[in-house]
Amino acid sequence: MLRVDVEKQLGEFSLSASFASEGRVIGLFGASGAGKSSLVNMIAGLLRPDRGTIVIDGETVDDTAAGIHIPTYQRRIGYVFQDARLFPHLNVAQNLDYGRRMNSLAPDPAQHKRIVELLDIGALLDRRPGKLSGGERQRVALGRALLSKPRLLLLDEPLGALDEGRKLEILPYLVRLRDEANVPMVYVSHDVAELRQLATQIVMLKQGRVTSFGGVKVLT
Amino acid sequence: MLDISPAEWTAILLSLRVAVIATLVATPFGIALAWLLARHDFWGKSFLDAVVHLPLVLPPVVTGYLLLLTFGRKGLVGGFLAEYLGIVFSFRWTGAALACGVMSFPLLVRPMRLSIEAIDRRLEQAAETLGAAPWKVFFTVTLPLSLPGVLAGMVLGFAKAIGEFGATITFVSNIPGETQTISSAIYSLIQTPDGDAAAGRLVIVSVALAIGALISAEWFARRATKRLHGN
Numbered sequence: 001m002l003r004v005d006v007e008k009q010l011g012e013f014s015l016s017a018s019f020a021s022e023g024r025v026i027g028l029f030g031a032s033g034a035g036k037s038s039l040v041n042m043i044a045g046l047l048r049p050d051r052g053t054i055v056i057d058g059e060t061v062d063d064t065a066a067g068i069h070i071p072t073y074q075r076r077i078g079y080v081f082q083d084a085r086l087f088p089h090l091n092v093a094q095n096l097d098y099g100r101r102m103n104s105l106a107p108d109p110a111q112h113k114r115i116v117e118l119l120d121i122g123a124l125l126d127r128r129p130g131k132l133s134g135g136e137r138q139r140v141a142l143g144r145a146l147l148s149k150p151r152l153l154l155l156d157e158p159l160g161a162l163d164e165g166r167k168l169e170i171l172p173y174l175v176r177l178r179d180e181a182n183v184p185m186v187y188v189s190h191d192v193a194e195l196r197q198l199a200t201q202i203v204m205l206k207q208g209r210v211t212s213f214g215g216v217k218v219l220t
Numbered sequence: 221m222l223d224i225s226p227a228e229w230t231a232i233l234l235s236l237r238v239a240v241i242a243t244l245v246a247t248p249f250g251i252a253l254a255w256l257l258a259r260h261d262f263w264g265k266s267f268l269d270a271v272v273h274l275p276l277v278l279p280p281v282v283t284g285y286l287l288l289l290t291f292g293r294k295g296l297v298g299g300f301l302a303e304y305l306g307i308v309f310s311f312r313w314t315g316a317a318l319a320c321g322v323m324s325f326p327l328l329v330r331p332m333r334l335s336i337e338a339i340d341r342r343l344e345q346a347a348e349t350l351g352a353a354p355w356k357v358f359f360t361v362t363l364p365l366s367l368p369g370v371l372a373g374m375v376l377g378f379a380k381a382i383g384e385f386g387a388t389i390t391f392v393s394n395i396p397g398e399t400q401t402i403s404s405a406i407y408s409l410i411q412t413p414d415g416d417a418a419a420g421r422l423v424i425v426s427v428a429l430a431i432g433a434l435i436s437a438e439w440f441a442r443r444a445t446k447r448l449h450g451n
Contacts, residue, residue: 044349046345046348046349071348072345072348072349073348073349073350073351073352073353073354074351076351077349078349078350079346079349081342081346083342085340085342085343085345085346087343087346087347087361088343088365088447089364089365089447098347098350098352098360099350099351102347102350102351102352102353102356102360103350103351144350145349145350148350148351154349
């Protein structure tokens with residue numbers, strides 16, 4: 001599903017990571033500054049590796065030796081950021097529809113309905129992002145990413161900006177997503193409890209290096 | 221109420237036409253330039269920035285004279301346009317529009333540039349991850365979010381264009397019905413023995429137009445802030 005073998009120098013910090021996974025939810029675990037976000041940004045194509053390859057679903061999206069770098073918008077990935085990054089000039093329904101329009105996909109009312117129900121955002125469709133709570137915003141961001149029909153969903157600390165209560169409010173939705181949405185995910189977090197609940201495989205990062213890789217048990 | 225004579229109406233309507241055309245033609249160039257200056261670093265950027273602002277600091281008569289040299293019938297660009305495209309600027313209202321467009325350009329570009337700089341670029345990244353090619357990102361995220369700044373720039377540019385005097389009179393002279401705008405009409409009237417009352421009326425009109433433009437520019441700026449906060 002996902003194969004990563006990259007090197008990147010960012011100022012003083014050097015990142016060198018290699019792993020391959022068929023897991024449904026790859027948990028990217030590490031302290032802040034371990035290079036998790038840089039790694040995810042490289043998978044998304046927002047950051048270009050100095051050297052190496054990235055393969056998503058059998059398609060090589062980065063290969064520095066062959067000069068391949070597929071731009072972000074052609075990678076068919078979904079990305080949920082820590083700060084939801086909803087478009088402030090569009091309401092929730094328009095935000096949800098954005099990816100479909102940009103990819104010129106035919107409307108899929110069945111999928112739309114399923115995801116709106118799964119995330120429980122039906123009551124928010126007419127609202128502007130400025131009128132949503134942090135948890136609601138994050139759920140809409142999840143829906144927006146899923147509705148662009150990605151082949152891989154990247155989640156970079158999606159609960160990081162929420163307080164404990166809100167986290168517990170969103171976590172069940174993420175579990176449902178894992179079990180029902182059928183999209184492989186890369187889930188970035190520094191929270192052991194979160195990853196235990198969600199991840200099927202763990203990549204542990206420490207100061208830019210992969211220190212362990214395996215099942216959830218490596219978290220202990 | 222003001223008792224405006226037909227001759228004064230002619231000047232007012234001509235001014236409006238000149239300013240509207242100047243603003244509409246300058247706007248796409250203004251947006252492109254604002255985007256370039258806000259988003260890109262390139263060789264000669266400060267020089268380009270200086271050239272854009274030049275009409276603001278040069279004596280208007282110098283700008284007008286340079287326009288005459290360039291876009292006059294014997295000018296390099298003007299000669300070409302007249303010969304091959306049939307577009308003539310000298311002593312025509314189109315020339316007045318060109319002079320007003322050039323003079324108001326720095327004021328038009330500035331709010332556009334500021335509002336593009338104020339956009340959170342992470343929103344554009346988000347759009348890209350959702351499958352939007354760079355040009356689609358520009359038209360669906362960058363431009364809508366900078367729209368209040370774009371409108372504010374248009375309003376300010378329009379206000380400046382309607383009051384332009386020095387460059388216009390140098391470039392296209394002061395011909396009633398063709399190139400005599402409100403400003404040049406006031407100038408002529410002040411030099412005529414009984415022109416005070418007419419000049420006074422036109423002064424009131426131009427003050428009203430300027431205040432109206434400033435108030436609407438302010439209103440657009442307030443909307444810009446609101447829009448960026450997602451309300």
